[in-house]
Every structure is written in C-alpha cells, then in structure tokens.
Amino acid sequence: MTDAPADAPREPATDTDAPADALHGPAADTDAPREPATAVDAVTCSGLRYCFGGTRAVDGLDLTVGAGEVFGLLGPNGAGKTTAIRCVTTLLPVPRGMVRVFGHDAAGERMAVRRLLGYVPQQLSADAGLTGRENVALFARVFDVPRRERAARVGQALEAVGLADAADRMAGTYSGGMVRRLELAQALVSAPRLLILDEPTIGLDPIARTGVWEHILAVRAAGGMTVLVTTHYMDEAAQYCDRVALMHKGRVRALGTPARLTDDLRARRGDGSSPTLEDVFRDVAGSGLDDPGEGGEFRDVRRTRNTASRVG
Numbered sequence: 040m041t042d043a044p045a046d047a048p049r050e051p052a053t054d055t056d057a058p059a060d061a062l063h064g065p066a067a068d069t070d071a072p073r074e075p076a077t078a079v080d081a082v083t084c085s086g087l088r089y090c091f092g093g094t095r096a097v098d099g100l101d102l103t104v105g106a107g108e109v110f111g112l113l114g115p116n117g118a119g120k121t122t123a124i125r126c127v128t129t130l131l132p133v134p135r136g137m138v139r140v141f142g143h144d145a146a147g148e149r150m151a152v153r154r155l156l157g158y159v160p161q162q163l164s165a166d167a168g169l170t171g172r173e174n175v176a177l178f179a180r181v182f183d184v185p186r187r188e189r190a191a192r193v194g195q196a197l198e199a200v201g202l203a204d205a206a207d208r209m210a211g212t213y214s215g216g217m218v219r220r221l222e223l224a225q226a227l228v229s230a231p232r233l234l235i236l237d238e239p240t241i242g243l244d245p246i247a248r249t250g251v252w253e254h255i256l257a258v259r260a261a262g263g264m265t266v267l268v269t270t271h272y273m274d275e276a277a278q279y280c281d282r283v284a285l286m287h288k289g290r291v292r293a294l295g296t297p298a299r300l301t302d303d304l305r306a307r308r309g310d311g312s313s314p315t316l317e318d319v320f321r322d323v324a325g326s327g328l329d330d331p332g333e334g335g336e337f338r339d340v341r342r343t344r345n346t347a348s349r350v351g
C-alpha cells in the first residue's frame with residue numbers, strides 16, 4: 040500500500056498502547072477538569088492541553104459536542120484543530136478527565152472510545168492502487184466488522200456516499216471529490232456514533248465541496264450520528280454546522296451557532312452591516328485565514344494534503 044491509513048485509529052490495540060505519533064506528550068497540567076461530562080454528550084473537552092515540545096498546540100480547550108450535532112472546529116492553519124481532534128480520537132495521549140466520548144474517558148477507556156468513532160484524517164487515507172470497494176473492505180477488516188457482514192456493509196457505505204457505480208474502479212482514477220467521499224465510506228463502514236472529519240473539503244473545487252457536505256449531512260440524517268469537523272472554510276461552517284467553535288492559538292475564542300455569532304457581532308458593531316463568520320473570527324482573533332488550496336484529481340489531493348501534513 041502506498042498511502043496506508045496510518046493515521047486512523049485501528050484495532051488491535053490495548054488501552055496501554057502508546058499511539059504511534061505520540062512522540063512528545065501531553066502538557067504537564069495539574070488543572071482539575073472544569074466541566075464534568077454528561078453521558079449523553081458526544082464529546083466533552085475539559086481544559087484540554089497538548090504540547091509538542093515547546094509548542095502549546097492546544098491550550099485549555101473547553102467544549103461540549105451534543106449527541107447528533109454537526110459541530111465545526113474552525114480556525115486558520117496552526118490553530119490547534121487537528122491536535123484537538125487527535126486527542127479526541129485517542130491518537131494523542133491525554134490525562135484522565137480531559138476528554139470524554141459518550142461518557143468514556145479517552146485516557147482510561149481508549150478502546151471503548153475508538154469503537155465509537157470513525158475518523159477521516161487530513162492526510163490521504165485511500166490507496167490509489169486499490170478499487171473503491173477494496174479500500175472500504177480494508178477498513179472493514181481493520182475495524183473488525185464481522186466477516187459475514189462485511190460485503191453488505193461495504194456496499195452500503197459506498198452507496199451512502201454515491202460511489203456504488205464507481206466502486207470497482209481503481210481509486211487512482213477518482214476525482215478529488217470522489218476520493219474524499221471514498222474516505223468517508225471508509226470511516227462509515229464501522230457504523231460509528233461519532234464521525235470525525237479533519238478538513239474534509241480541503242483542496243476541492245466548490246462543486247466537489249458541496250457534494251462532500253451533502254453526503255456528510257445525508258449519512259448523519261440517516262444514522263443520527265454526531266459529526267465533529269475541522270475546517271478553515273468559514274462559509275462552509277456557516278452553511279452546514281449546527282454550532283461552531285472558533286479556535287486561535289490553541290484556544291476557543293468564540294462558541295455558538297453561526298447565526299448567533301454573526302448576530303452578536305452585528306449588535307456589537309451597531310452599524311447595520313451583515314457580518315459573516317469570517318468577520319466574527321477576525322473580530323475575536325484579529326487574524327486572517329489562509330488561502331484555500333486547489334485541486335481536482337487524486338494526485339492533486341495527495342499533493343495538497345501532503346503539503347499540510349507533518350511527520351510527528
């Protein structure tokens with residue numbers, strides 16, 4: 040495999056396994072958790088901190104994602120979004136009490152957490168040398184989908200993302216939007232309660248971006264799952280997310296529904312203007328956003344994502 044799903048949480052592992060990319064570790068932090076989680080919340084982060092050496096990537100993150108929400112973690116490159124969701128996925132280790140997923144502690148109940156989630160990392164996780172069906176079947180095996188159910192579940196996942204007709208083509212022939220939908224199918228095949236997507240539309244053209252979002256919302260509506268998504272595309276978040284957290288330099292600077300955040304800024308300005316979510320971000324963080332990348336084909340997606348990826 041040339042582009043193995045190295046970043047996806049996978050079995051087998053034990054609760055004592057060190058994640059492969061945990062080369063540094065959580066920030067030394069003795070703060071007690073500030074908000075105890077409730078069992079019904081999908082995700083609770085309480086004073087979440089994570090450092091890479093001297094870089095404080097996440098710096099006291101408090102947020103709760105309700106069950107069934109589409110929740111957007113927004114911010115420019117380097118804001119700490121990926122690090123935060125890697126802590127939620129258990130790929131980065133955190134102390135007990137900082138992260139809970141449906142009531143399970145990410146430190147003490149790592150496998151229970153992993154079984155509840157599907158994760159689409161920012162880095163390419165599909166293999167160009169396999170067909171779409173083979174890619175999804177690989178994830179079905181990795182995530183221990185019972186053998187007798189695998190073929191049906193793989194077919195359903197491909198159908199859900201609109202790839203049934205292209206399922207037996209090599210993924211290397213897919214457009215950028217199709218690759219992203221294939222990765223969505225890979226994450227869906229284990230029937231997760233929480234779907235975590237890191238920059239699901241980065242590098243795609245506007246039509247492909249819309250297509251990816253329509254499929255995310257459709258599978259969420261069909262399965263009632265919770266969706267936690269990172270993006271630096273504020274317009275997408277405003278359109279598709281129930282609530283958003285605007286992150287900057289490892290902290291949440293604003294939290295709420297997109298409408299509430301823009302209404303509040305309109306009220307603060309009092310000049311009759313109609314601010315966007317990007318205006319809200321600039322107002323609370325005083326920082327701009329990076330230019331979105333471009334791309335259409337499989338190789339472009341790989342290049343775009345590789346540019347954004349790092350070796351831990």
Ligand SMILES: Nc1ncnc2c1ncn2[C@@H]1O[C@H](COP(=O)(O)OP(=O)(O)OP(=O)(O)O)[C@@H](O)[C@H]1O
Pocket residue numbers: 091094095096097114115116117118119120121122123161271347349350351
């Ligand atoms: N493996 C790593 N080693 C060292 N520093 C890292 C590593 N991963 C992230 N960082 C640093 O942590 C900070 C937060 O990065 P993170 O990737 O979480 O941000 P982000 O908001 O997801 O940005 P992007 O959209 O670029 O992925 C940045 O300063 C980044 O350089």
